[in-house]
Amino acid sequence: MRDSEEYPALDAGVVVADRYEILRRIGKGGMGEVFLAADRNTGQKVALKTLHAKYSRNMNAVARFIREVRLARRLNHPGIVKIFDARQWEGTLFYTMEYVEGKSVRHWLRQRGKLDFGSTVRILCLVADALEHAHKITxxxxxxxENVMVLRDGSVRLLDFGLAKLDDEFRGLTLVGVNLGKLKYMAPEQRLNAATVNHRADLYSLGVMFFEMLAGRLPEDNEKISRACPGLPRNADDFMAKATAQNPADRFSSARELRDDLLRLYKEPAKRPSPADRLRKLAGFLRGLFKGGRGRS
Structure with missing residues (x-):
């Protein structure tokens, strides 16, 4: 299905709802497109996100969208992107939010492959701090x-709070419209019945991100972080296991507890690589030399 059926044609210069002048498209995801727009009422630049047409055609989804945006507007934390306005315009649901100039964690992973331990801890602690506030409401x-932005000053912003709930109306379609890659970040209970999950589902996602940011890839089933990243503090495996426990009751009780445990982990001395770890690292280094030397005379 082409964009013309899924999204409105919003070229530069189009004015949405007699207020928001489209400047350019800045992103596209599974739920919609994001544009940079000028708010004619305030003179400020905002990010305007249009949602997939399937949401506008479903009255329950429209009602849920309005409810979730109202909840998200109550969030007042420096680590959460502020939502300003939400409407339905010419059959399309859209909302406007704070425009922040930064790069997503996904961008940094694509550019660098993986992040160092200090950067990972810092980013996830800031995310957990924002979640601690948000979980009082939603x-x-x-x-x-993709939903964690890192700004130039090193601060972090979370995007798209509560909007995943819109897909509850379409769960009967075997997760049609859900990016299969996103399933890796979903807690087990969320895959079974997303409508009944609590805040600990978010903590599971942070545990998966912890592994990916350090290893540069998603974890295999029951894989220990110490195998993928030798040299981490001794309790890294325990942290990972608790964050991603299959039973929600076995996970951290709150975002604050996860953050505090992550900080304690950061202060621990790094584990010295075992002889087997050193051999694996050397073997990988030699394989790289061999591949790099192929074809040379």
Whole structure:
């Protein structure tokens, strides 16, 4: 299905709802497109996100969208992107939010492959701090490297709070419209019945991100982080296991507890690589030399 059926044609210069002048498209995801727009009422630049047409055609989804945006507007934390306005315009649901200039964690992973331990801890602690505030009101349910922005000053912003709940209306379609890659970040209970999850589903997602940011890839089933990243503090495996426990009751009780445990982990001395770890690292280094030397005379 082409964009013309899924999204409105919003070229530069189009004015949405007699207020928001489209400047350019800045992103596209599974739920919709994002544009940079000028708010004619305030003179400020905002990010305007249009949602997939399937949401506008479903009255329950429209009602849920309005409810979730109202909840998200109550979030007042420096680590959460502020939502300003939400409407239905010419059959399309859209909302406007704070425009922040930064790069997603996904961008940094693509550019660098993986992040160092200090950067990972810092980013996830800031995310957990924002979640601690948000969980008093709502849950995210779609945490991933795509939804965490890192700004130039090193601060972090979370995007798209509560919008994953819109897909509850379409769960009977075997997760049609859900990016299969996002399933890796979903807690087991969320895959079974997303409508009944609590805040600990977000903590599971953070545990998966912890592994991916350090290893540069998603974890295999029951894989220990110490195998993928030798040299981490001794309790890294325990942290990972608790964050991603299959039973929600076995996970951290709150975002604050996860953050505090992550900080304690950061202060621990790094584990010295075992002889087997050193051999694996050397073997990988030699394989790289061999591949790099192929074809040379």
């Amino acid at each position: 849950i995210h349910r779609d945490l991933s490297p």
